Amino acid sequence: MPRRGTKLTNQFFVLCLCIFVANHLKFMRELKYIEALNEALLEEMEREEKVFVVGEEVGALGGGFGATKGLLERFGPKRVLTTPISESGFTGLGVGAALTGLRPVVEIMYLDFITTAMDQVVNQAAKLKFMSGNTVEVPLVIRMPYGVGTREAAQHSQSLEAWFMHVPGLKVAMPATAYDAKGLLKTAIRDNDPVVFIENRMLYFKAEEVPEGEWLVRFGEAAVKREGKDLTLVALSGMAPKALEAAEAVAGEISVEVIDPRTLVPLDMETIVDSVKKTGRLLITHEAPVRGGVGGEILRQAQEHCFDFLDAAPVVLGGLNTPIPFSPPLEDVCVPQTADVIAKIREMTE
Amino acid sequence: MKPEIALRALETMYRIRLFEEMGKTRYNQNRMNGNFLGAFHSSIGQEAVPTGVSLALRRDDYVFSTHRGHGHALARGLDVKKVMAELRGKTDGCSGGRGGSMHLFDTSLGFLGGNGIVGGGLPLALGTAYSAYYRGTDQVTVCFFGDGAASQGTFHEALNMAALWKLPVVFVCENNCYAVMTHVRETVCIANVADRASGYGMPGCVVDGNDVLAVYQRTEEAVCRARQGGGPTLLECKTYRIDSHCMMLPEIRADNEIAGWKEHDPIRRWEKHLVENNIAGRGECEKLRAGVEAEIEEADRFAEESRYPDAEGFRKEIAGI
Numbered sequence: 001m002p003r004r005g006t007k008l009t010n011q012f013f014v015l016c017l018c019i020f021v022a023n024h025l026k027f028m029r030e031l032k033y034i035e036a037l038n039e040a041l042l043e044e045m046e047r048e049e050k051v052f053v054v055g056e057e058v059g060a061l062g063g064g065f066g067a068t069k070g071l072l073e074r075f076g077p078k079r080v081l082t083t084p085i086s087e088s089g090f091t092g093l094g095v096g097a098a099l100t101g102l103r104p105v106v107e108i109m110y111l112d113f114i115t116t117a118m119d120q121v122v123n124q125a126a127k128l129k130f131m132s133g134n135t136v137e138v139p140l141v142i143r144m145p146y147g148v149g150t151r152e153a154a155q156h157s158q159s160l161e162a163w164f165m166h167v168p169g170l171k172v173a174m175p176a177t178a179y180d181a182k183g184l185l186k187t188a189i190r191d192n193d194p195v196v197f198i199e200n201r202m203l204y205f206k207a208e209e210v211p212e213g214e215w216l217v218r219f220g221e222a223a224v225k226r227e228g229k230d231l232t233l234v235a236l237s238g239m240a241p242k243a244l245e246a247a248e249a250v251a252g253e254i255s256v257e258v259i260d261p262r263t264l265v266p267l268d269m270e271t272i273v274d275s276v277k278k279t280g281r282l283l284i285t286h287e288a289p290v291r292g293g294v295g296g297e298i299l300r301q302a303q304e305h306c307f308d309f310l311d312a313a314p315v316v317l318g319g320l321n322t323p324i325p326f327s328p329p330l331e332d333v334c335v336p337q338t339a340d341v342i343a344k345i346r347e348m349t350e
Numbered sequence: 351m352k353p354e355i356a357l358r359a360l361e362t363m364y365r366i367r368l369f370e371e372m373g374k375t376r377y378n379q380n381r382m383n384g385n386f387l388g389a390f391h392s393s394i395g396q397e398a399v400p401t402g403v404s405l406a407l408r409r410d411d412y413v414f415s416t417h418r419g420h421g422h423a424l425a426r427g428l429d430v431k432k433v434m435a436e437l438r439g440k441t442d443g444c445s446g447g448r449g450g451s452m453h454l455f456d457t458s459l460g461f462l463g464g465n466g467i468v469g470g471g472l473p474l475a476l477g478t479a480y481s482a483y484y485r486g487t488d489q490v491t492v493c494f495f496g497d498g499a500a501s502q503g504t505f506h507e508a509l510n511m512a513a514l515w516k517l518p519v520v521f522v523c524e525n526n527c528y529a530v531m532t533h534v535r536e537t538v539c540i541a542n543v544a545d546r547a548s549g550y551g552m553p554g555c556v557v558d559g560n561d562v563l564a565v566y567q568r569t570e571e572a573v574c575r576a577r578q579g580g581g582p583t584l585l586e587c588k589t590y591r592i593d594s595h596c597m598m599l600p601e602i603r604a605d606n607e608i609a610g611w612k613e614h615d616p617i618r619r620w621e622k623h624l625v626e627n628n629i630a631g632r633g634e635c636e637k638l639r640a641g642v643e644a645e646i647e648e649a650d651r652f653a654e655e656s657r658y659p660d661a662e663g664f665r666k667e668i669a670g671i
Contacts, residue, residue, distance in 0.1 A: 052484065078484060084514070089473045089507025096477015099462055100412075102484060104477075119504075123467050124474060132455035132463060133446030168668075 027212050033175075034204040036182035037067040037143075041105065043214060044189045045075055048103065051189055052079040054090055055107030064109040065145060065204050087117040091142065095125045095194075098140040103189055108144040110156050111198065125194040126169030140194045141185070147238050147287055148335050149202035154323035157331070159288035161236070164196040165264045165297065171195045171219060172264040176240035178208045180262055183217030191219070200238045220266035224275070228257035230349055232275040234298060235260055236286040239336065243285060246341035254349050264294055272298065273305045280311035281348050287335040290318025317344050351563055353629050355405060359562050360624065360635065362404070363397040363617045364642040366421040369430065370394050370593075372646050373420065373437055376653075377597050386598075387438065388451045391418040395560075395592030398616035399524050400425035402565025402587075403492060406573050412460040412478040412491040414471035416524075418591075419464035422494055423454040426461050434649040440656035447659045460489075468529075469495060469502030472521070476508045479517035479582075490576045491519040492569075498529025500543045509584065513552040516581035520572045523584065524559065526591040531602055544586035552582045559587030560616040563623070590614070 031039070045051045052075075053068050059082035062069030072080040083090040087108060094104035108114045114121065125138050148157045164172045171193055175181040181199065188195040225240060226247050233256050235243035240260045247256035257275050261267055276282045282302055284295040295316030302314060319335045351359070370392045377390045393400075396418075404425035407413070415422035423433050428444060436443030437451050445455050452466045462478065465471040475493035482489040499505055500523055512519050523543045527534050540546070547554025553575075557568045565587055572583035590611035594601045601608075624630040630638075 081480075084507075084510060086507035086511060088504055089476060089511055092470075092473020092504065092508070093477040093480055093511070096462075096474035096479075097481040097484070098477070099474070100478050100481040100485075102481050119467055119470055120473055124465075124470060128463060131445060131449040131453040132457075133444070133448050135445070135455055135457050136462065 028209050029212060030207045031178045031182075031210045032205050032207045033178045033181050033200070034066050036178035036210065037185055037199065038069055040182045040185035040189070041068060041071060042074070044186055045071065045079060050101060051103045051105065052081065053105045053107060054081040054083060054094055056083055056085055056109050058082055058107050063107055065201065067143065068107065087113050088120055091117040091120040092124060094140050094142070095120055095128070095138055098138045098194075099128065099136050101139075103139045103141075105141045105143060105189060108142060111144040111146040111160055112155050112158050114142070114144055114160070121164075121170070121194075121196070122167050126167050129193070130169055137192045138194045139192045141188045141197050142194070143185075143197045143199060145199045145201040145204070147200055147202060148324055148331055149238075151326060151328055151331060153326040157324040159286065159319065161198050161264060161286075162288060162292055162294050162297075164198075165294055169194070170265060172198065173219065173262065174198045174237045174264060175262060176200065176203065176235075176237045176260050178206070179210050179215075180217050180223070180260075182210070183215050184219070184262065186214070187216050187219055198237070202238060203241070206241075217262065219263045220268050221262065222268035222271040223260045223262055224271065225258040225260055226256065228255040228279065230255045230279055231257065231281040231283060231345060232272065232279045233258050233341070233345070234272055234282070234284040236294060238287050239285045239341075242336070242338045242341055245338045246345060249338070249342050250345055254345055256345060261298075267298070267301075269298075269301050269305065272302060276302055276306045277309045280309055282310065282314035283317060283344055283348060284315070285317040285336050285341060287319050289321045290316055291321045293318045312348050315344060315348060317341065351566060356624060356629050357638065359401050359405060359566070360617070360620055360630070361638050361642060362401045362425050363562065363620065364639050365430065365645070366397040366400070366424050367394060367617060368642055368646045369420060369424055369434070369649075372650050373434070374593075374597065376438070376650065381597070389596035389598050390437075390451060391596045392593035393418050393421040393591070395611065395615070396524060396526055396589045397421055398562035398565055398620070399522070399559045399587045399589055400494070402562045403494075403522055403569045405566050406569040407490070407492060410460060410487075411489050412462055412475070414462055414475045414478075414491070414493045415454065415464040416471065416494050416496060416499070417452045417464060417466055417468070418496070419452065419454055419494070422464070423456070423461060426456070426459050428454060428456045428459065428461060430645060430649040431652040434653040435656045438653045438656070439658065440653055441659045442652070442656040469499035469504040471495065472499065472502070472504040472508035475519050475521075476511055476517065479512060479519040480515070482518055483515070488577045489518070490573050492522055493519060494522050494524060496529065497523060497525040497527070497534040497538065497543060499523075500546075501529075501537050509546075509550045509552065509582070512582040513550045516579065518576035518579070519582045520569065520576055521582060521584045522569070523586040524589060525586055526589050528591055528595065528603075530595045531599070542586055544584050547584035550584075552584060554584040554586070556586045556588065559589030560614045560619060562616060562620050589616075
C-alpha cells in the first residue's frame with residue numbers, strides 16, 4: 001500500500017509539472033513589437049465591426065512594416081482599404097468616417113509624411129468635437145512610425161511628437177515595448193477621441209516575452225521600468241531601452257529609476273513627481289531635437305510640483321537641433337546614445 | 351417641381367437673405383461698439399444654391415459646409431434661433447458658442463459643420479460617403495466648397511478617391527467668382543471647374559447657380575445616381591457673391607459688376623417664375639416674406655436674450671484634458 005501511495009504522489013507531481021509547463025507555454029510567448037500591433041488590430045477588428053484600417057500599402061503588402069499583415073485576407077478590402085498616395089485625403093476619410101461612428105485606424109507610412117495631412121489632424125480631427133459643442137465625436141487612430149536608425153535621412157527619420165502634444169484635442173501614445181504597443185493600441189482604438197499613435201521603427205522587430213490573449217494598457221499611466229533612489233530618468237519610446245542599459249551600466253554606484261511615460265497626452269506626471277521627490281534628480285531623454293521638445297514640457301511641470309526636492313538642476317538630454325543626416329556616423333550623433341545617457345547620469349550625480 | 355416645394359424654395363431663400371441682412375446689421379453694430387464677432391461671410395446673392403441642393407436631399411443624408419455656410423445651414427433646416435445665437439457666441443447656439451459663424455453643426459440633420467479651412471471639408475465628405483458604403487446604407491453626402499477650394503490639393507485627392515471607389519457624394523462647387531478678392535479667372539485657366547470632372551472619371555455639370563429650379567434638378571439627378579451606386583458628381587453652380595468677402599474687408603470690385611449681377615437676383619427671378627406660371631401670386635409671396643421676417647426678428651431677440659457661456663465652468667471643464 002505505501003508503494004502504491006508513493007506512485008500516486010509521483011503521478012500527481014508529474015501531472016502538476018505538466019500543467020505548469022503547459023500553462024507556461026500557453027501564457028507566455030515571444031512577440032515582436034510589430035506583431036503586437038498586428039495582433040491588436042486583428043483582435044479589435046474581430047471584436048468590433050466598426051474598426052477598419054486605411055492607408056498606403058495596408059493590403060497585400062501588410063503596411064509599410066507589416067502591422068496590417070494578413071488583415072486583407074481575413075477581413076477583405078472594405079475593412080483593409082489601400083489608398084492612393086494622398087495622406088490628406090485618406091486621413092480626412094478617417095476623420096469623416098469617425099464622425100459617423102466608425103472607428104478607423106489610419107496608417108501613415110512614415111511619421112514625416114503626416115506633414116502633408118496636418119490640416120486634417122490639427123484643424124479637423126482635433127477640433128471638430130470641440131467646435132460642435134461636443135455634439136460629434138472623432139474616434140480615430142492615426143498610427144505612424146518615427147525616428148532614426150534605418151538611415152533614411154532627413155525626411156524619413158523625424159521625431160515630431162511635440163507637435164501633437166502641443167495641439168489640444170489630440171491624445172498621444174508612444175509605446176516602447178511590444179506589451180505596451182498592443183495594450184495601448186487596443187485602448188486607442190476604443191477611445192472616443194482622436195489618438196496620434198507614434199511607433200518606434202527600430203523597436204518594431206525587437207521581440208519580448210508577453211502573455212497570450214488580451215490585455216489593455218490604460219492611457220495616462222507611466223511605467224516604472226526600474227526602481228532607483230539617486231536619479232529619476234524619464235525616457236521616451238526609443239530611449240527607454242537605452243535608458244535601461246545606462247541604468248544597468250551604473251548600477252552599484254548610482255541607483256537610477258527609469259520611467260517610460262507611455263502616453264504624452266494624457267501625461268502621468270504624478271509618477272514622475274513622486275519619483276523626483278524620492279531621488280532629488282531629474283533627467284529626461286528623447287530623440288527629438290531638444291529645442292521645443294517634450295522634455296522641456298515635462299521639466300516645466302516637474303519644477304512646478306517638486307522644485308524644493310531637487311538636489312541638482314534638472315536636465316533634458318535630447319537630439320541635436322539639426323535635420324537628420326544620412327551618413328551613419330553623423331546620424332548616430334544626432335540622437336542620444338547609451339554612452340551619452342551614462343555620462344549625463346554621472347555628471348548629475350557627481 | 352411641385353407647387354409646395356416651389357414655395358418652400360422661395361421661403362428658404364427669403365430666410366437666408368433676411369438672416370444675412372439681420373446678421374450683418376448686428377455684426378456692424380457690435381463692431382461699432384468695439385466688439386468683433388468673427389468675420390461674417392455673407393452669402394447674399396447665392397441663396398439658390400443651398401436651397402436647390404437641400405431640397406433634393408433626404409433627412410439622413412450628410413452635408414459639409416464652408417466658411418460661408420449660413421445659407422447651407424438654414425436650407426438644411428437648422429433652427430434659425432440656434433444659428434443666430436451661435437453667431438453671437440451664446441450658450442443656446444447650435445454649437446454652444448464654441449464654433450461661431452464658420453462652425454455650425456446639427457448632427458440630427460447630418461449637418462457636419464462648416465469649415466474655416468478652404469478645402470478642409472472635401473476629405474471629410476469622402477469619409478462619410480465611405481461610411482455609407484461601409485455600412486451598406488444609401489445615404490448620400492453633399493460637400494459644398496467654393497471656386498477657391500478647387501485649387502486646393504484636397505480637391506484633387508478627394509475627387510480622385512471618390513471616383514476610384516464610386517462613393518455616394520455630390521461635390522457642389524459654388525463658383526461665386528471670387529476667392530476673397532481674386533477673380534476665378536486669375537486662379538483657374540479653364541472655363542469651368544466642372545470640366546475637371548472627366549479627368550477624375552466622374553460626370554461634371556455646370557448649372558446656373560441663380561436658378562433654384564435648375565440647381566434642384568441637377569442635384570436631384572446627381573443624388574439619384576449616387577444613391578443607386580453610380581458614384582460621385584461634380585456640380586458647378588455659377589453664382590455671384592454680392593457682398594464683400596467678409597464684413598472685415600472693404601469692397602474693391604467694380605460697382606457695375608455688382609450691379610449687373612443684382613439684375614440676376616435669384617430670389618426676384620424665382621418670384622417672377624412663380625407669378626408668371628401661376629404657382630403663386632405677388633400677395634402670397636409677400637405674405638411668405640412677412641412670415642420669415644417675423645421669424646428672423648424672433649431669432650434675433652432669442653440670440654440677444656440668450657446667455658453667454660460660463661467662462662469659469664469652461665475653465666473647469668477643460669482642466670482635466
